[in-house]
Amino acid sequence: MALLETINVMKVFGGLTAINKVNFQLEPGRIVSIIGPNGAGKTTFFNTLTGIYSPDGGEINFNGRSLVGLRPDQIAARGISRTFQNIRLFGEMSVVENILVGMHVHLRQSPLATLLHLRKFKAEEAEAENKAVKLMQYVGLRGVGNELAKNLPYGAQRRLEIARALAADPLLLLLDEPAAGMNPQETEDVTRLFRSIRDDRGITILLIEHDMRVVMNISEHICVMDYGEKIAEGTPAEIRSNPRVIEAYLGRGAVAGQHEEKLI
Numbered sequence: 001m002a003l004l005e006t007i008n009v010m011k012v013f014g015g016l017t018a019i020n021k022v023n024f025q026l027e028p029g030r031i032v033s034i035i036g037p038n039g040a041g042k043t044t045f046f047n048t049l050t051g052i053y054s055p056d057g058g059e060i061n062f063n064g065r066s067l068v069g070l071r072p073d074q075i076a077a078r079g080i081s082r083t084f085q086n087i088r089l090f091g092e093m094s095v096v097e098n099i100l101v102g103m104h105v106h107l108r109q110s111p112l113a114t115l116l117h118l119r120k121f122k123a124e125e126a127e128a129e130n131k132a133v134k135l136m137q138y139v140g141l142r143g144v145g146n147e148l149a150k151n152l153p154y155g156a157q158r159r160l161e162i163a164r165a166l167a168a169d170p171l172l173l174l175l176d177e178p179a180a181g182m183n184p185q186e187t188e189d190v191t192r193l194f195r196s197i198r199d200d201r202g203i204t205i206l207l208i209e210h211d212m213r214v215v216m217n218i219s220e221h222i223c224v225m226d227y228g229e230k231i232a233e234g235t236p237a238e239i240r241s242n243p244r245v246i247e248a249y250l251g252r253g254a255v256a257g258q259h260e261e262k263l264i
């Protein structure tokens with residue numbers, strides 16, 4: 001059974017159909033990418049999956065249950081964690097505190113209340129902090145637990161977002177342009193991290209990414225969107241040579257061979 005399934009999902013903004021009857025299935029344990037030109041609807045699709053937007057039609061089923069009508073915190077509690085295109089950390093909180101926030105999506109408390117609550121229960125706090133430090137180290141951050149998140153370099157902030165997302169023990173991790181703004185070495189390192197998250201923890205990963213080196217390197221399956229529709233899906237090799245995908249990226253008249261820089 002698919003871990004995540006969408007059936008004819010729609011999202012409309014005024015006169016613009018941002019997501020048009022998208023049917024998508026994600027098998028458990030896979031690493032899958034969603035690609036497509038700017039404005040194709042990729043982030044809107046993520047926002048619809050995670051309850052930021054309610055779909056205007058269609059079904060979204062996760063782990064055998066419908067997500068339609070649930071709030072983002074309820075969807076997170078069902079096992080979907082995400083990172084954002086623009087980093088969204090609590091800049092004035094420490095690295096460890098940011099991870100602790102992620103750990104408590106299963107409780108119906110605000111992040112602040114969670115932290116205050118934790119302070120009352122020292123043993124629980126120590127255990128949670130211990131887990132947060134381990135997660136911090138797992139994503140490759142060392143010795144920065146007490147630093148304010150805003151003071152970390154960019155690449156480290158991206159890693160911290162991933163640690164916070166993992167803190168919720170998700171079944172599915174959604175990553176929105178995780179390699180954006182990273183240099184080639186950081187990109188390679190973070191790609192390795194994603195693979196180990198899947199291999200070590202069995203977490204299914206769905207990512208939106210523009211960097212085709214990352215996409216082609218890590219994806220077992222790729223879904224391509226254009227103008228709100230799913231226009232293709234398949235293995236990296238199939239996607240590279242799909243005429244409809246080449247056309248979406250380069251426009252009508254594009255021929256195989258000319259697309260290689262963009263789709264590698």
Ligand SMILES: Nc1ncnc2c1ncn2[C@@H]1O[C@H](COP(=O)(O)OP(=O)(O)OP(=O)(O)O)[C@@H](O)[C@H]1O
Nearest residue numbers: 013016017018036037038039040041042043044045
């Ligand atoms: N809240 C909104 N209100 C109105 N229109 C929106 C809203 N969010 C997205 N859109 C529009 O929906 C379309 C899809 O946008 P979306 O951000 O999902 O695309 P994308 O594929 O993620 O693009 P990019 O790769 O540039 O991030 C665009 O035309 C965008 O302008």
